[in-house]
Amino acid sequence: MxxxxxxxxxxxxxxxxxxxxxxxxxxxxxxxxxxxxxxxxxxxxxxxxxxxxxxxxxxxxxxxxxxxxxxxxxxGADLWPKDPRAQVEVQRWLSWDASHFTAHGGTLYFENLIKPAIGMGAPDAAAVEGATRMFAASAAVLDAHLASRKFLLGDALTVADFAVGAALPYAKGAYIPLADFPAVVRWHERLNELPAWRAPFGAAE
Incomplete structure (x- = not known):
């Protein structure tokens, strides 16, 4: 494989x-x-x-x-749940993330980190402003959801957590606004307890 x-x-x-x-x-x-x-x-x-x-x-x-x-x-794991209802819940978060949370976080990642790194010039101010505003709106939804939960589906870690959290390791350099979303920060701190989350590309990351 x-x-x-x-x-x-x-x-x-x-x-x-x-x-x-x-x-x-x-x-x-x-x-x-x-x-x-x-x-x-x-x-x-x-x-x-x-x-x-x-x-x-x-x-x-x-x-x-x-x-x-x-x-x-x-x-043979349960990151992709075997229960049909849990599968639907995971799919909901994957779909929401692709359209909202990481979509906007990814724009900030691209504008603030990737463009300068590959010589594409300065960030597009309008794109950054729009993505920052839309990310904050999505983060508020996620923060409310996570306020009483350990992970997106409750106590169980799933692929939804790996997907929705994908941009957050780059938050500082990408200027992804997290300060107003304490539940999101706590959730990402739990993900950071996983060695594979901290170093997904191996020890050289």
């Missing part, structure tokens, strides 16, 4: 789950700066030209959320 990754937000989710569950995968780094994601050999496994990608026998999976669920199944 091979997991193609780069040290960015979406691969972070899949790598963290793989390490957390000790799934026997070979981690294959794709150098985005060198354009390896556009090489014909890579496009043959993911025509979107993006990471992560999981190659498991005759199964090729794109998309970090799907990869996390598959890795949980492979490990």
């Amino acid at each position: 091979k997991l193609y990754f780069s040290e960015t937000i979406n691969p972070r989710k899949a790598c963290a789950v793989a390490r957390h569950l000790n799934v026997p995968v070979e981690f294959v780094r794709v150098d985005l700066a060198q354009g390896e994601q556009h090489a014909p050999a890579f496009l043959a496994i993911n025509p979107n030209g993006k990471v992560p990608v999981l190659h498991d026998g005759d199964l090729v999976l794109w998309e970090a959320n799907a990869i996390m669920c598959h890795l949980s199944n492979v490990a």
Whole structure:
């Protein structure tokens, strides 16, 4: 089994789950700066030209959320719950996150960290202002939900936590506003107790 990754937000989710569950995968780094994601050999496994990608026998999976669920199944774990109602709850948070929380946090990550790092110039002030405002609105929803819960589904850690928290390790450098959301901060501190969350790409992270 091979997991193609780069040290960015979406691969972070899949790598963290793989390490957390000790799934026997070979981690294959794709150098985005060198354009390896556009090489014909890579496009043959993911025509979107993006990471992560999981190659498991005759199964090729794109998309970090799907990869996390598959890795949980492979490990016989409950990060992707077996109970149908819990599965629906996880799917709700994955969908919400993709449209709101990490969507806006990811914009701040891109504008404040990635653009300067790859020579794309200064952050777009309008994009940063809009993403900051929308992130705060989403964070308020999440903060209220987490006020009486340890994890998104209560006491059980699931792939939803790995997905929704994906941008938060970059909060300081990306200027992701967390100060007004203590329940979100406490929840992320719990995730930081997991070695795989702190170092999803290995010891060199």
